[in-house]
Structures are given as C-alpha cells and as structure tokens.
Amino acid sequence: MADHTNNFPPLPKFIPLRPCFYQNFEDDIPAEHRTLVRRIYHLWLFYCLTLAVNLVACLAWWIAGGYGVNFGLAILWLVLFSPCGYVCWFRPAYKAFRSDSSFNFMTFFFVCGMQFVLSVIQAIGISGWGACGWLAAVSFFSTNVGAAIVMLFPAVMFTVSAVVTALALIRVHRLYRGAGGSFQKAQEEWHNGTWKSAPSHEDRYGNLTGPTLPQYPTVPSYPAGGQWP
Numbered sequence: 654m655a656d657h658t659n660n661f662p663p664l665p666k667f668i669p670l671r672p673c674f675y676q677n678f679e680d681d682i683p684a685e686h687r688t689l690v691r692r693i694y695h696l697w698l699f700y701c702l703t704l705a706v707n708l709v710a711c712l713a714w715w716i717a718g719g720y721g722v723n724f725g726l727a728i729l730w731l732v733l734f735s736p737c738g739y740v741c742w743f744r745p746a747y748k749a750f751r752s753d754s755s756f757n758f759m760t761f762f763f764v765c766g767m768q769f770v771l772s773v774i775q776a777i778g779i780s781g782w783g784a785c786g787w788l789a790a791v792s793f794f795s796t797n798v799g800a801a802i803v804m805l806f807p808a809v810m811f812t813v814s815a816v817v818t819a820l821a822l823i824r825v826h827r828l829y830r831g832a833g834g835s836f837q838k839a840q841e842e843w844h845n846g847t848w849k850s851a852p853s854h855e856d857r858y859g860n861l862t863g864p865t866l867p868q869y870p871t872v873p874s875y876p877a878g879g880q881w882p
Contacts, residue, residue, distance in 0.1 A: 705731060706806050755829075758825070
C-alpha cells in the first residue's frame with residue numbers, strides 16, 4: 654500500500670506550502686474512541702475561534718479607550734496558541750488513542766492541563782494580558798457599553814473552553830486509568846523509544862486477521878493432456 658499523504662491543514666493549491674500532518678479519524682482511531690477524539694478536535698477548533706473573537710473584542714476595547722497592548726497581545730495569542738494547541742495537546746491525544754501510547758497520554762495530560770489553566774486566566778480577563786475576560790468586560794461598562802458587550806463574547810467563550818477542557822481531561826484520564834495506564838508505562842516507552850513512531854494500520858490488524866490465502870506445502874499435480882479420470 655502507498656504511504657499516507659499529509660492532508661492537514663487543508664491548504665489551497667496556489668499556496669506554496671504543503672500539509673504537515675496526516676489525519677484520518679476513520680482509519681486511525683478505534684471506533685469506540687472516535688467520538689471522543691473528534692470532540693477534542695472540535696475543542697481545539699473552538700479555542701481557535703475564541704482567540705479570533707478575542708482579537709476583535711480587543712480591537713473594540715482599544716478603539717473605545719483601552720490599551721493597545723491588549724490588541725497586540727491578542728494577535729500574538731492567536732498566531733501562537735492556535736498552531737501550538739494543535740501540535741502540543743491535540744496531536745498527542747490523537748496519537749495516544751491511535752497507538753495506545755502512554756507517553757502521548759502523559760503529554761496530553763500535562764499540556765492540556767496547562768491549556769486549562771491558560772483558559773481560566775483568559776476567562777478572568779486581567780487587563781494588560783491580551784484577553785477580554787469577565788473582569789475586563791464588566792469593568793468597561795462604565796466607559797463604553799457597546800465595547801463592553803462585544804468584550805463579553807470572548808469572556809463567555811473562554812469560560813466554556815475552560816469547562817470543556819476540564820471535562821475532556823477527566824474523561825480521557827478515566828479511560829486511561831481504566832485501561833491500566835500508568836506513568837511507569839510512559840517512562841518505559843520513553844526509554845525504549847517506542848513513543849516516536851506509531852504502528853501502522855496494517856501492523857495493528859495484521860496479527861489478528863492472519864494470512865488471507867491458505868498456504869499449501871506442495872503444488873498439486875493434475876493429469877496431463879487435460880483428460881480427467
């Protein structure tokens with residue numbers, strides 16, 4: 654079979670760049686975990702959308718009399734956290750369920766835990782941190798009501814992102830511990846180097862299906878001349 658071609662992110666053909674990752678939920682993820690992994694993927698998409706809405710809200714905040722540093726940091730967070738979120742916590746979750754990798758599970762728990770803390774801080778909305786959270790939005794009502802209402806949207810979205818991230822962590826951790834996963838297994842994968850590459854689809858299922866055709870010890874002989882007794 655031909656090697657898989659990277660298909661994510663899906664880029665237009667006129668851009669002189671190529672996708673960096675191969676992503677196929679149907680082929681890579683077991684059916685019983687496919688819905689959960691898709692939801693984690695949708696969580697990443699939602700967080701990227703939240704950062705984009707936060708950028709617009711920070712612009713409204715700046716125009717209405719806020720600080721330009723918030724808008725500048727909002728641009729940085731969007732450019733930085735969108736790809737880093739995919740690489741640092743979604744891909745470990747994807748690879749963990751694809752190959753039952755304890756190392757990738759541990760990576761997901763650690764980085765996604767940091768993502769949860771970050772979402773909580775952004776939901777709070779400390780001024781000067783580039784996030785339109787609750788403190789920034791509510792306190793700005795006395796200055797400009799219209800801008801404050803716009804700032805409420807990312808505050809709500811950051812809150813939803815934090816809650817869903819916590820639920821995803823709890824769900825994945827229960828599955829991992831229920832299957833007998835541990836930090837010791839992650840250490841063994843690190844020392845053995847098995848965390849670097851996941852088994853292929855054929856390798857994972859080849860031992861179960863066995864050979865597709867019977868193996869004959871000898872070639873059967875047939876009567877010459879096409880005459881059958």
